[in-house]
Amino acid sequence: MTLLDKITEKVLAQIDDTGFTQSGAFNLRHNGIALCHGDSEHIKIKKKQDKPGIDIFIDGKTDGEEVHIPVVVDASGMTDVVYNDFYVAEGANVTIVAGCGIHNSGCNESRHDGIHTFHVEKNANVRYVEKHYGEGEGTGTRVLNPVTEVYLGKNSVFTLDTAQIKGVDSTVRENNVHLEAGSKLYVIEKLMTHGKQEATSNMMVELLGEGSSAQIVSRSVAKGESRQIFHPRAVGKNRCHAHVQCDSIIMDHAEVSSIPEINAKHVDAAIIHEAAIGRINDEQLIKLRTLGMTEEEAEGVIIENFLN
Amino acid sequence: MTLLDKITEKVLAQIDDTGFTQSGAFNLRHNGIALCHGDSEHIKIKKKQDKPGIDIFIDGKTDGEEVHIPVVVDASGMTDVVYNDFYVAEGANVTIVAGCGIHNSGCNESRHDGIHTFHVEKNANVRYVEKHYGEGEGTGTRVLNPVTEVYLGKNSVFTLDTAQIKGVDSTVRENNVHLEAGSKLYVIEKLMTHGKQEATSNMMVELLGEGSSAQIVSRSVAKGESRQIFHPRAVGKNRCHAHVQCDSIIMDHAEVSSIPEINAKHVDAAIIHEAAIGRINDEQLIKLRTLGMTEEEAEGVIIENFLN
Incomplete structure (x- = not known):
């Protein structure tokens, strides 16, 4: 077992809720290098030969297994670009826990761009969990630009559970999903920004096949002078x-922009969009404060509930 | 009283629901020329000196009066551009009935671009009704590109009731509204397209003043191979x-795109958007058909109800 330093362990605890252990199928990328990796009976991870990144092969007998592929960047001034491809065979049932944490204690920008592509065969069921997090006492910015490309085969199911907890100064997220007949997409996006952070979330959902469906729920909180832009397309x-459905709470001097696009190119396409931006619920605030909480504590509880 | 020809009278009946009579304040523009016009005690209409169009002065004592300013184009191949400015004084209460009808019996494009600007002073209440309509046995297209710019003073109210009934081959509508403190905007938009028609509706609502509010309801039906694009911004x-709120019914091989944008730049800005695109309600169709209606009649009833 590879020994990990304290910073790496601390960051891993933030981005991997279920707990990163060096068992089963896993790959820990640290400052651009695979620090440790393991395969399981049904899941094989191979280093790419032509560019940075890994290929993850999940066979059709995989049933309920988890793969953990976290990324930690703690070298200030580093730009880490990685290409990960997931090949999920027919009928597989798998949970993939990704996520990236940046610890920047220097004065230069630290950046991670993870380009993930999912080739999901028919009847497979994939749960993909990714958390983005930044920390560090340095003045260097923490930048995360994830790109997720998903191809869903017939009657497959894909759940994208994506969260940016805190500490990410700048992010531009791209999610593109292409759905074949009978396939289902569920997206749960959570985003919190503070200070002068900027976040852009672009999503393109292309419902190509008959009977395909998508349900997207996005919740965000913008504090301080932060800015958020949402651009989901169906x-x-x-x-x-x-x-x-996109709901946002704005606080302080933050700014939120929601620019969805729904486009029906078929007479039997039914598409609904709902978006709401508003301040924190005053009645809830008052209620919690009468219970003895400070304004900050009450806000914290409301935000936590809103995001979860 | 000016005698009007049959085509003009027929088109007027389509675009002016309350009935166009040559009394009170009115101005009938026909193929780029004011065919007849009249003032009332409180409303004066003056021809512009520098460009085509009129200035309409509505004084503060106007209370419940209507102004009718329809436009008829029946010369094939004509492009008519007109600039109308409305000066609504403090406290006035007025209904403005505009609208444009094109009768094209030739083979060339007939087009009308009406650029309307409203300067609404505080506490005024304006109801602006416009209908757009095209007809004619010719092969020439009928194009309408209305631009409406509205400046709302403190505590004023503006209701925009806009409808495109049928027969308009191509339209790009621009509505820009700027709201000062306490002012209120209500928009009701109805749009129906058929054949190979194309319609784009752009709307920008800028809520500048404290306590300003906007309520926008857009309903559309797209038939045949027509295309509609909605781009409302708040x-x-x-x-x-x-x-x-934007709701659309698609039929046949039509296509509808809805790209709203809501943008909160203030902690106390509360903005909600809802959009839905779908096919005609099947249950209603079946119910009406069991009552003895043909499929076409049943669709007609459902569409009429949806738009009204």
């Missing part, structure tokens, strides 16, 4: 169903 | 409230 090219 | 720069 395009229905067949009999399909999509529901996009 | 920007809150103060304590304000906005609700944007």
Whole structure:
């Protein structure tokens, strides 16, 4: 077992809720290098030969297993670009825990761009969990630009559970999902920004196959002078169903922009979008304060509930 | 009283629901020329000297009066651009009935671009009704590109009731509204397209003043191979409230795109957006057909109810 330093362990605890252990199928990328890795009976991880990154092969007998592939960057001034490809075989049932944490104690920008591509075969069920987190006493910014490309085969199910907890100065997220007949997409996005942070979330959901469906729930909190831009798109090219819901709380001098796009190109495409931006619920605040909480504590509870 | 020809009378009946009579304050523009016009005690209409169009002065004592300013284009191949400015004095209460109808029996494009600017002083209440309509046995296209710019003074109220009934081959609508403190905007938009028609509706609502509010309801039906694009924007720069709702029915091989944008730049800006695109309600169809209606009749009833 590879011995990990304290900073890496601390960051891992933030980005991997279920706990990172060096068992089963796993790969820990640290400052651009695979620090440790393991395969399981049904899941094999191979280093790419042509560019940085790994190929993850999940066979059809995988049933309920987890793969953990966290990334930690703690070298100030580093730009780490990685390409990870997931090949999920017909009928597999798998949970993939990704996530990236940056610890920047220097004065230069630390940046991680993870480009993840999922090739999901028919009847497979994938749960993909990613957490983004930044910390560090340095003045260097922490930048995360994840790109997630998902191809869903017939009757497959993909759940994208993505969260940016805190400490990320700048992020531009791209999620593109292409759905074949009968496939289902569930997206849960949580985003919190503070200070002068900026976050852009772009999502393109292409409902190509008959009977495909997508349900997207995005919740965000913008504090301080931070700025958030949401640009989810759902395009229905067949009999399909999509529901996009974005709710944001703004605080202080923050700014939130929501620019969804719903596009029906087929008479049996049914697409719904709902978005709301507003301040924190005053009645809840008052209620919690009468219970003895400070304003800050009460806000904390409301935000936690809103995001979870 | 000016005698009007049959085509003009027929088109007027389509675009002016309350009935166009040559009394009170009115101005009928026909193929780029004011065919007849009249003032009332409180409302004066003056021809612009520097460009085509009129200035309409509505004084503060106006209370419940209507002004009718329809436009008819029946010369094939004509492009008519007109600039109308409305000066609504403090406390006035007025209904403005505009609207444009094109009768094109030729093979060339007939087009009308009406650029309307409203200067609404405080406490005034304006109801602005516009209908757009095209007809004619010719192969020439009928194009309408209305631009409406509205400046709302303190505590004023503006209701925009806009409808495109049928027969308009191509339209790009621009509505820009700027709201000062306490002012209120209500928009009701109805749009129906058929054949190979194309319609784009852009709207920008800028909530500048404290306590300003906007409520926008847009309903559309896209038939045949027609295409519709909606792009409503609501920007809150103060304590304000906005609700944007867009519902569309698609039929046949039509295509509808809805790209709203809500942008909160103030902690007390509350903005909500809802959009839905879907096919005609099947249950209602079946119910009406069991009552003896043909499929076409049943669809007609459902569409009429949806739009009204």
